[in-house]
Amino acid sequence: MLAEAAVTEVMPRFRNLAAGEVRAKSGPQDLVTAADEACERAVVAALERIAPGIPVVGEESAAADPSMLARAASAEWCFVLDPVDGTANFAAGLPLFGTMLALLHQGEPVAAWMHDPILHDTAIALAGEGAWVEDRHGRRHDLRVAEPVPLGAMRAAVSHRYLPPELAGRVRPRLGLFGAGWELRCAAHEWRLAASGPIHALFYWRLMPWDHAPGVLIHREAGGHAALIDGRPYHASVLSGGMIAAPDRDSWEAVREALLAP
Numbered sequence: 001m002l003a004e005a006a007v008t009e010v011m012p013r014f015r016n017l018a019a020g021e022v023r024a025k026s027g028p029q030d031l032v033t034a035a036d037e038a039c040e041r042a043v044v045a046a047l048e049r050i051a052p053g054i055p056v057v058g059e060e061s062a063a064a065d066p067s068m069l070a071r072a073a074s075a076e077w078c079f080v081l082d083p084v085d086g087t088a089n090f091a092a093g094l095p096l097f098g099t100m101l102a103l104l105h106q107g108e109p110v111a112a113w114m115h116d117p118i119l120h121d122t123a124i125a126l127a128g129e130g131a132w133v134e135d136r137h138g139r140r141h142d143l144r145v146a147e148p149v150p151l152g153a154m155r156a157a158v159s160h161r162y163l164p165p166e167l168a169g170r171v172r173p174r175l176g177l178f179g180a181g182w183e184l185r186c187a188a189h190e191w192r193l194a195a196s197g198p199i200h201a202l203f204y205w206r207l208m209p210w211d212h213a214p215g216v217l218i219h220r221e222a223g224g225h226a227a228l229i230d231g232r233p234y235h236a237s238v239l240s241g242g243m244i245a246a247p248d249r250d251s252w253e254a255v256r257e258a259l260l261a262p
Contacts, residue, residue, distance in 0.1 A: 001046045006117035009038040015093045039083035072209045073107045073237035082210035086186030098188030102213035107236040112214035131221035143222040145247045146197040154200040155180040157190040162206040191215025195222040202245040209236040
């Protein structure tokens with residue numbers, strides 16, 4: 001379903017957006033394109049056919065009706081959908097974006113899919129059943145997080161754009177404590193890299209469910225440890241305040257100390 005929407009709605013518009021098909025939402029860095037909207041319509045229609053009765057909270061629908069966000073946290077069952085994660089990359093012609101979907105049960109992710117329209121493969125996880133990547137031919141390989149390493153050897157993706165000013169002033173000077181820093185402007189690919197080993201640690205402040213519910217489950221099922229910065233497990237009701245992901249709990253503690261300690 002996600003692959004079909006990528007083929008029919010996303011890729012024909014990549015590097016081919018007409019005038020007026022890109023616009024800002026909450027600010028100049030928060031973009032939506034015709035591809036986001038068309039992909040969301042296609043996936044929602046498909047979900048309504050295959051899973052009737054389960055509400056779908058899509059990023060673009062929720063932008064138009066913010067009250068939809070409450071469904072993701074409170075509904076017994078709910079899908080959350082990011083039709084084009086990495087919209088700024090997509091609009092700039094950078095081939096680094098994805099489509100993300102998660103099934104939530106009472107706000108907890110229990111199934112997740114992250115589709116890469118460029119490579120035509122999908123990272124998948126089911127709660128308690130592991131995480132894997134499946135390509136267009138049905139071939140699979142399991143996902144596994146990196147082995148723990150000291151902080152100075154970690155490769156980290158630290159998203160600091162939405163931090164409150166005081167906290168940003170604390171976090172940004174400390175990015176050099178890591179061995180390498182990557183910020184891809186695409187949570188789909190950052191979570192996939194963390195679940196497969198090239199990235200050790202992730203840090204996010206803004207926690208919209210379509211951005212992180214799929215990645216949290218895939219990372220967890222690949223053996224990693226992700227939690228809110230106060231140590232609580234992820235839940236779709238928490239929309240900001242920070243989350244860290246790392247290969248294990250000790251690495252998670254090291255990242256929190258390095259970035260956030262006074």
